[in-house]
Amino acid sequence: MRKKIYISSVLFITLLLIGGMYYTLPYYVSKPGMAKELGPIITVDGGYKDEGNFMLTTVRMGRANIYSYLEAKLLKYEELYPLEMILYKKETEEEYNARQLHLMAGSKLNAIEVAYRKADLPVHYKYKGIYVVQVIPGMPAAGKINAGDRIFKVDGHQFSSSEKFIEYVGTKKAGDKVTLTFSRNKITKTETLNVERFKEDPNKVGIGISLVDDKEILVDPKVKVRTDEIGGPSAGLMFSLEIYNQLTKEDLTRGYQIAGTGTISEDGTVGPIGGIEQKIVAADKAGAEIFLAPNEKGIKNSNYRAAVKTARDIKTKMKIIPIDTFDDAVRYLEKLKEK
Numbered sequence: 605m606r607k608k609i610y611i612s613s614v615l616f617i618t619l620l621l622i623g624g625m626y627y628t629l630p631y632y633v634s635k636p637g638m639a640k641e642l643g644p645i646i647t648v649d650g651g652y653k654d655e656g657n658f659m660l661t662t663v664r665m666g667r668a669n670i671y672s673y674l675e676a677k678l679l680k681y682e683e684l685y686p687l688e689m690i691l692y693k694k695e696t697e698e699e700y701n702a703r704q705l706h707l708m709a710g711s712k713l714n715a716i717e718v719a720y721r722k723a724d725l726p727v728h729y730k731y732k733g734i735y736v737v738q739v740i741p742g743m744p745a746a747g748k749i750n751a752g753d754r755i756f757k758v759d760g761h762q763f764s765s766s767e768k769f770i771e772y773v774g775t776k777k778a779g780d781k782v783t784l785t786f787s788r789n790k791i792t793k794t795e796t797l798n799v800e801r802f803k804e805d806p807n808k809v810g811i812g813i814s815l816v817d818d819k820e821i822l823v824d825p826k827v828k829v830r831t832d833e834i835g836g837p838s839a840g841l842m843f844s845l846e847i848y849n850q851l852t853k854e855d856l857t858r859g860y861q862i863a864g865t866g867t868i869s870e871d872g873t874v875g876p877i878g879g880i881e882q883k884i885v886a887a888d889k890a891g892a893e894i895f896l897a898p899n900e901k902g903i904k905n906s907n908y909r910a911a912v913k914t915a916r917d918i919k920t921k922m923k924i925i926p927i928d929t930f931d932d933a934v935r936y937l938e939k940l941k942e943k
Contacts, residue, residue, distance in 0.1 A: 628667045632690045633675075635682040636882040637662030639863050639890030642846040649825035651850030656857030656943065658846045660839045661865050661887050663879035665690075667697070681885050681914075694741055702751035703737045704835025706816060711836075712829045713821050714868045715843035718930050720823050722872075723851040728822040732756065733786075734766050735818040743812020744797040750788060754818050757785035766817050770810075773799065778809050825851075838877035840868030841896060844930055845937075856934065859943030863887035864896030864927070866907070872930035874898050880907045881914040888920040896933055899926035 639659040668676065668684065676682040691700050717727050733756030739745050749755075755769070756762060759782055763769045773782060776799040783796045797811045827847055831839075842864050849856045865883050867875035876898045877883075887895050895915070900906035908926040915924050927933050 628669055629673050630687045631668040631673060632665055632685045632687065633668040633672045633682060634663045634665045634685065634879050634882060635676070635679075636885040636889070637664045639883075639887045639892055642842060645831065646827065646829050646843065646846045646850065648827045648847060648850035651825070652853055652855070654849055654855045654857045655859040656855075657861050658842050658849065658857060659861065659863040659887065659890065659892060660834075660842050661863050661883040662834065662838075663882040663886075665879075681882055683879070683882075692738065695738055696751070699738045699751040701835065705752075706735055706737055707837040708831055708835050708839070709735075710816070711838075711840040711867065712831070712843060713819070714870050715840050716821050716823060716827055716829070716847060717870055718844045718868055718872045719847035719851060722848055722930065722934070725823065725851070730820040730822055731764050732818045732820055734763075734769050734815045736786075736813050736815050738814035740802075740812035740814070742803070743810070744800055745812040748795045748797060749784070749786070749811075749813055753786045753788050755784050755786040755815070759783050760785075766815050769815070773810055774808070776809055782811065784811075836877075837867045838865050838879075841866035841874050841898075841927065841930065841933065844868050844872075845896075845933060848934070854938070856937040856940075858937070858940040860894055860940065861890075861892045862894045862896065862937075863890065863892035863922075864894075864933075866896070866898040866927060868930060874927050874929055874933070876900050876907045880910050884911050884914040884920070884922075884924075885918060888915075888918060888922055892922055894923050894925060896925050896927045896936075899928045899932075901928060902926070 639661045641657045642660055643657060676684045720727050733754045736749055736751055736753045738751060739749055758769060758772060776782065778799060778801050780799045781796050782799060783794060785794050799809050799811060802808045802810060829843065865877050867877060880897065884895060895911060897911040898907040911924045915922060925936055
């Protein structure tokens with residue numbers, strides 16, 4: 605009898621422990637990720653080689669279960685965020701992931717444009733369609749169109765931008781129909797949907813999707829940026845430096861291991877990101893000697909100041925450098941002494 609009770613107790617506790625792994629809480633947890641060399645990720649045809657490395661830094665982000673929640677409460681460089689701080693209103697996790705992947709795609713385009721223009725090389729774009737990042741529940745597109753779909757025709761017409769698509773649908777009346785031609789997992793599909801008024805704004809009509817342009821950048825020499833499932837825009841600065849370094853004979857790394865982070869806009873402005881503290885920890889563990897951090901024009905709570913504070917806290921020898929623009933980064937690197 606005692607043996608049966610013991611076995612039952614062990615099974616019950618085991619099931620509880622396993623269940624704790626799969627029961628998600630209304631939080632996201634972020635922790636230090638990795639610092640990954642960009643040389644193997646980015647390839648410019650006929651590009652120059654470098655002696656050191658530019659490195660992409662990441663954070664690991666995911667839904668919290670009981671164990672990761674407790675771990676984040678105990679460990680200093682792990683953070684908890686309520687769902688509403690991560691997901692847009694009515695946004696699903698699938699849509700969040702699609703949005704992050706598209707932000708990465710946009711980051712790559714901006715990085716390529718900035719690097720090629722800095723190298724005095726021409727840049728052109730080819731419009732491919734509309735990338736769906738969110739589908740609004742209760743609207744006609746719900747259940748028919750998914751986040752990640754690429755719409756390239758509406759009623760048989762192709763448009764040169766998402767703005768043109770919005771203008772076209774906006775000329776319709778509630779009850780009218782539109783036929784969308786789109787690709788999903790490389791398969792072409794069509795759906796005919798009613799146009800309806802938005803509940804939040806009855807003066808506007810639509811089918812209920814949030815969208816952005818899907819376009820391809822055309823440059824010579826060609827460049828490939830392989831990011832797999834890495835999402836978000838925070839690698840923009842480091843992408844642009846690696847691409848520019850391969851385009852120009854002078855090696856900006858000077859033999860150093862250089863990590864960093866920051867968004868990049870089309871004009872070369874470097875923007876702030878989340879998780880700078882975790883990225884400092886990741887870069888230090890990877891052996892980075894220099895870290896380029898968004899300066900945000902020196903504001904009090906800038907990424908740069910947070911990075912400096914973390915660097916002191918973990919007692920790293922890594923130099924933290926404030927960066928406002930792509931040109932700032934290039935000027936700093938050009939002045940580095942050879943290692």
